[in-house]
Amino acid sequence: MIVRGKKRDILSSPDALARWWEEACKYHPDSNVVKGAGEPVTWDTDLLDAMKMVRMALRTLSAHVVEQHAVYEGDLEPLNEVLALGYPSLEGTGQGTMISVIRLRDAKIGAVLLPIVLFALRLFTEADWQRLYKCKNDRCVLFFYDTTKSGTRHWCSLGCMNRSRSIQHYRRTIEEKLLPIDLVNPGNPARPD
Numbered sequence: 310m311i312v313r314g315k316k317r318d319i320l321s322s323p324d325a326l327a328r329w330w331e332e333a334c335k336y337h338p339d340s341n342v343v344k345g346a347g348e349p350v351t352w353d354t355d356l357l358d359a360m361k362m363v364r365m366a367l368r369t370l371s372a373h374v375v376e377q378h379a380v381y382e383g384d385l386e387p388l389n390e391v392l393a394l395g396y397p398s399l400e401g402t403g404q405g406t407m408i409s410v411i412r413l414r415d416a417k418i419g420a421v422l423l424p425i426v427l428f429a430l431r432l433f434t435e436a437d438w439q440r441l442y443k444c445k446n447d448r449c450v451l452f453f454y455d456t457t458k459s460g461t462r463h464w465c466s467l468g469c470m471n472r473s474r475s476i477q478h479y480r481r482t483i484e485e486k487l488l489p490i491d492l493v494n495p496g497n498p499a500r501p502d
């Protein structure tokens with residue numbers, strides 16, 4: 310994230326990861342499709358490191374999609390390794406019917422990472438790639454999925470839009486002050502087309 314103009318990694322410690330996960334689950338209550346998610350998680354540096362690997366893999370893949378580059382098998386490996394932590398399973402509802410659930414082979418890491426990668430799997434295979442964008446604010450690191458009707462959003466948030474616009478306005482003001490006076494119209498500073 311960008312905080313007061315500076316890049317800050319919010320996943321700075323296992324505790325910070327736990328706080329982020331708690332927030333993320335509020336936005337995505339269906340992350341408990343994985344059996345075992347919701348049970349106490351051991352928040353340690355192993356999990357934090359694994360999470361950062363997944364984050365890097367998702368960033369690489371998102372960048373390839375946005376820049377319309379081909380996707381390489383090697384980019385998919387870290388995500389496939391996480392997907393292999395779970396397996397589809399049937400579960401009786403107790404009322405004579407059954408539902409499909411995903412069970413974990415490795416609950417320690419899978420309970421957090423698998424729901425994230427399952428969302429990514431849906432995003433990359435079912436969503437419209439044209440709607441995946443990198444935020445247009447040069448200093449912002451976020452990608453976002455545009456759900457507006459027109460599909461032409463440029464910024465991840467209103468904050469980024471306002472910051473970008475005020476920087477552009479500032480640059481234009483500076484350029485106008487530095488550019489030579491137009492000799493044909495001395496009253497107007499020359500503007501680049």
Ligand SMILES: [Zn+2]
Pocket residue numbers: 444445446449450451464465466469
């Ligand atoms: Zn942004």
